[in-house]
Amino acid sequence: MVTHPPANPRDISMWVIDIRHWLDETLTGPGLPQLKFKVKKLGEIITYATSAEVGFSVGTQPVCWRRTNRKPCGGGLEIELFPGTDHIHWQCPICGNEGMVTGWGGLIWDMSDSESGLFH
Numbered sequence: 001m002v003t004h005p006p007a008n009p010r011d012i013s014m015w016v017i018d019i020r021h022w023l024d025e026t027l028t029g030p031g032l033p034q035l036k037f038k039v040k041k042l043g044e045i046i047t048y049a050t051s052a053e054v055g056f057s058v059g060t061q062p063v064c065w066r067r068t069n070r071k072p073c074g075g076g077l078e079i080e081l082f083p084g085t086d087h088i089h090w091q092c093p094i095c096g097n098e099g100m101v102t103g104w105g106g107l108i109w110d111m112s113d114s115e116s117g118l119f120h
């Protein structure tokens, strides 16, 4: 089944992950050991989306981390930063893994110009 990001991200606000809730007090690493992998993947997604936004590429497209039949999916994630918001949506075209992350402004993964600030 093919799904598409909704026109209005507020419509699916229940899917939105605020990455700050997963970070320790320094906001540079996971708040709990079991969040380490998730924070790493979200960081990749944020870096990819924000660097594309300011017009340069960090190279590798993040890949899907979901495991099916004990094998990593490995699909190239489709990543979209909703204009005018800090909602980054990701979706795997292979297994349908998707979600939305917010709260990344000014964090170490934010490649946008924090001086002028895309979202202030």
Ligand SMILES: [Zn+2]
Pocket (backbone or CB within 6 Å): 064, 065, 066, 073, 074, 075, 092, 093, 094, 095, 096, 097
């Ligand atoms: Zn996948």
